[in-house]
Amino acid sequence: MEINQSIEEIQDFKGKYPKQLWYLFFSEMWERFSFYGMRGMLYFFMVNELLMNKEVANLQYGATQAWVYAFTFIGGLFADKIFGFRKSLFWGGLLMIVGSIILAIDPKEYFFLGVSFTIVGTGFFKPNISSMVGKLYKDGDNRTDAGFSLFYAGVNLGAILGGYFCIAIGKREIFASQIEKGFEWNVAFGLASVVMVISLLTFTQTQKSLGEIGFSPLLHLNKSKRRFYEWSTYIGSILIVPIIIVMVSNTVYTDYFMYAIGPISILYLAYEMRGFSITENKKLIAAVIFMLFSIIFWAFFEQSGGSLSDFAAENLNKEVLGLELDPNGVNNSANSVFVVAFAALLGMVWLWMAKRKIEPNTVIKFGLAFLFLAGGFWIFYYTKFFAGADGKTSLDLFTFGWFIITFGELCLSPIGMSAMTKLSPQKTQAVIMGMWFLASAYGQYFAGLLGANIAKASKNATNLEKLNVYADGYYQLAIYALVAGIILIIISPLIKKLMQEVR
Numbered sequence: 001m002e003i004n005q006s007i008e009e010i011q012d013f014k015g016k017y018p019k020q021l022w023y024l025f026f027s028e029m030w031e032r033f034s035f036y037g038m039r040g041m042l043y044f045f046m047v048n049e050l051l052m053n054k055e056v057a058n059l060q061y062g063a064t065q066a067w068v069y070a071f072t073f074i075g076g077l078f079a080d081k082i083f084g085f086r087k088s089l090f091w092g093g094l095l096m097i098v099g100s101i102i103l104a105i106d107p108k109e110y111f112f113l114g115v116s117f118t119i120v121g122t123g124f125f126k127p128n129i130s131s132m133v134g135k136l137y138k139d140g141d142n143r144t145d146a147g148f149s150l151f152y153a154g155v156n157l158g159a160i161l162g163g164y165f166c167i168a169i170g171k172r173e174i175f176a177s178q179i180e181k182g183f184e185w186n187v188a189f190g191l192a193s194v195v196m197v198i199s200l201l202t203f204t205q206t207q208k209s210l211g212e213i214g215f216s217p218l219l220h221l222n223k224s225k226r227r228f229y230e231w232s233t234y235i236g237s238i239l240i241v242p243i244i245i246v247m248v249s250n251t252v253y254t255d256y257f258m259y260a261i262g263p264i265s266i267l268y269l270a271y272e273m274r275g276f277s278i279t280e281n282k283k284l285i286a287a288v289i290f291m292l293f294s295i296i297f298w299a300f301f302e303q304s305g306g307s308l309s310d311f312a313a314e315n316l317n318k319e320v321l322g323l324e325l326d327p328n329g330v331n332n333s334a335n336s337v338f339v340v341a342f343a344a345l346l347g348m349v350w351l352w353m354a355k356r357k358i359e360p361n362t363v364i365k366f367g368l369a370f371l372f373l374a375g376g377f378w379i380f381y382y383t384k385f386f387a388g389a390d391g392k393t394s395l396d397l398f399t400f401g402w403f404i405i406t407f408g409e410l411c412l413s414p415i416g417m418s419a420m421t422k423l424s425p426q427k428t429q430a431v432i433m434g435m436w437f438l439a440s441a442y443g444q445y446f447a448g449l450l451g452a453n454i455a456k457a458s459k460n461a462t463n464l465e466k467l468n469v470y471a472d473g474y475y476q477l478a479i480y481a482l483v484a485g486i487i488l489i490i491i492s493p494l495i496k497k498l499m500q501e502v503r
Contacts, residue, residue, distance in 0.1 A: 005211040011138045016351070018136045020213075021147055023206035025154035028129050030199035032155045034096060034192040037162030038103075038118060039065065040332035041170055041188060043309045049108060049185065054455040058306045062448010063254040064115055065305065067244060069441030070261055071123025076131070076434025078124070080427070082229045085128040085135075085214030086207060091234065092124025093200040100193030107185045114189070116244040120237050127433040128214070134421030134429065135213045140501070142354045145418045149347030152414035156339035158195075163332030166191060173326045251448075258445050265435055272428055279500055283423040286498035287432060290416055291439035293366060296484050297412055298443020299450060300373055300477045301405065304331060306451030307470060308380075315387070315467045316395045327395055334399050338406035346410050362419050362499070363492035365411045370485025372408030376401045377478035384471035391463030422502045450477075 010018060042064060046057040079088035099117030102110045133151050137144045168174045170188040172181075179187050207214075218226045247253045266288070273281045312331040318324050353359035360368070379401035387393040416436060424432035450473075458469040 005209070007135065007211055007213060010136060010211050010213070011141070013136075016143060017147055017150060020136055020206075020209050021133065021151060023202065023209060024129055024133055025151055027199050027203040027206075028151065029154040029158040030195045030202060031093065031096070031125060031129075032158030033162035034100060034158075034196040034199065035118075035122060035162070036159035036332065036336070037166030037192045037195075038100070038115075038189070039305055040163045040167045040309075040328070041185075042115075043306055044167060044313065044328060045107065045111075045170065045185065047310070050111065054310060055452045055459070058451035058455050059251045059448050060248070061306050062445050062451065063248050063251045064119070065302065065444035066254060066258060066441045066448070067119045067248055068122050069437045069444055070257070071119055072127040072437030072441075073123075073261070073265055073431070073434035075123035075125070076127040076431050076437075078233055079128045079131070080217065080429075080431050082216070082218060082233055083124075084216035085132050086210075087216060087230070088124045088128045089132075089203065089214075090200065091237070092121045092126070092128075093196060093203075095121030095237070096125065097121075097193050097196045097200070100189055100196060104186050104190035104193060107189050112245045112249045113241070116241045116248060119244055119248070120241060124237070127437055130417050131421065131429050131433050132210065132214050134418070134433075137421075139422070143351065144422065145350050145415060146347035148414040148418040149343045149350070149410065152410070152417075153340050153343035156336035156343065159336035160333045160340060162192070162195070163336060164326075164329040167332060168326050168329045171326065171328070173329070254445070258442065261438065262442060265438055269428075269431070269435065272431070276425055280425050282498045283500060283502060284425075284428075284432070286495055286502075287420055287423040288435075289495055289498070290362075290366060290419060291436060293370075293484065293488055294412065294416060294436070294439045295442040295446065296480070297369060297373060297408070298440050299446035300377065300481055301409065302444050302447035303451060303474075303477070304335070306447060307454045307473070310451075310455065311380075311467075311470050312398070314463060315383075315391055315393055315470065316398055317392050318395065320395050320399050325395070327398075330395060330399060331402075334402040335406050335409065338403050339410065342406065343410055343414070346407075361492070361496060362415055362502070363495045364489060365415045367485045367489035367492065369408040369412035370481045370488060372404055372406075372411065374478045374481035374485065376403075376405030376408065377474045377481060379404060381471045381475035381478060384468055387464060387467050389464065391465075391467045393467060419502070423499065 010020060043057055043061045046052045046060055047054055052060065075088060075092060079085050083091065095117050099114045099121060102117060103114035107114070133148060137147060166188045169179070169191065170185045172184050216226065218229060247257060269284065273284060308331055309328060312327040316327040318327060320330060350359055379397060383393040383397050386397060417433070420432050420436045421429060454470055454473045458466040461469060
């Protein structure tokens with residue numbers, strides 16, 4: 001394999017960002033277009049095309065997204081032990097393309113089959129590209145957080161495009177005259193496959209610049225033995241698809257899985273910790289604490305794909321600053337618009353503060369994330385006071401709520417990814433990144449349960465009554481987020497001690 005630079009040469013870059021970050025940025029951007037395009041369609045499609053009960057649809061949505069993120073742990077494990085980051089990413093991308101094509105052929109008939117291929121593919125793709133970003137920086141480089149913030153802007157640029165265009169096409173809000181009636185959802189899902197091809201091509205054409213980053217950990221083995229392990233993984237990941245179909249379509253099985261996978265991952269980490277020093281193990285304990293708090297954050301934040309999707313469809317008007325826009329498209333993409341607008345700026349603020357030795361540490365940033373989250377959900381609650389008799393309220397105010405929440409996300413998600421790479425030893429980085437996304441899986445799972453409870457409480461209500469039920473539910477989430485943020489800030493000195501020299 002050709003290597004353009006050594007890892008030391010890559011990490012010894014000048015300026016704010018290494019050039020390789022931009023290549024990974026664009027590959028991730030197109031993959032996230034595909035992912036968030038699919039994600040933004042799921043709940044609406046289940047309710048309006050598959051005609052699911054809203055309570056069931058929330059549970060199905062939560063299960064689907066939980067499996068997506070749970071598989072990142074499994075994908076990270078196989079990348080660490082067999083594939084390496086690069087091969088894992090490529091294989092995951094191929095599976096995502098297959099899943100999108102299946103859905104494009106007949107989204108109603110093959111819904112769970114296509115979604116299941118996408119779940120497994122995302123598991124192999126997502127944790128490993130994030131891990132490669134971490135490899136671009138030396139330990140202790142104070143530019144790492146800024147790099148992850150820029151990378152996160154790429155995530156959200158893709159989310160803006162996919163989150164708005166895919167569902168708007170499916171709802172015939174755009175391009176209706178160009179798409180034959182009855183084929184709008186085929187086109188919407190097909191678009192997800194096209195952009196995933198672009199993502200893989202971007203990566204394959206630029207991967208030489210990554211030097212030795214991401215190669216298989218089995219290069220020391222003879223070729224036949226290495227191929228045996230790799231082909232066993234290929235075949236196994238295909239054979240798991242029917243099992244995922246059963247798990248996702250019957251959420252009780254997802255319940256059993258979620259009861260088991262978290263404890264199993266913790267036990268596996270404890271097993272790995274036997275070979276590490278006390279200092280390294282303290283850092284890993286700090287990483288687990290961050291993961292546990294992130295579950296709470298994502299359980300609230302990910303109402304976007306479930307209950308907030310329903311709220312947008314039925315309780316919001318269609319105007320933002322005088323422009324007529326699809327409320328579901330706004331719900332899917334407003335957060336990402338704000339991330340792209342402010343992620344790089346916030347990254348520069350962190351650098352400016354770091355130079356003056358006043359940058360908040362990672363724990364305080366996490367605490368601030370919950371305070372912003374609380375503020376955003378309080379605004380969602382406050383929309384009830386602007387509603388008309390038809391139960392329709394202000395899309396402007398709703399969008400402002402996402403503006404506030406975005407700063408919470410920027411204080412947690414890119415900072416969290418950065419922290420995982422800094423707190424984990426070299427040999428477990430992909431697994432730790434996978435566990436970080438596994439925490440997101442639990443957040444998605446609980447988001448589905450919360451959304452189902454809200455849907456159940458509003459069943460058979462008028463649109464205005466339903467608005468009040470949803471708004472009051474968001475008020476409760478705002479209170480819980482506020483309490484979580486205060487607790488995290490209070491215990492920050494303890495967590496800082498566990499983190500050692502990591503800020």
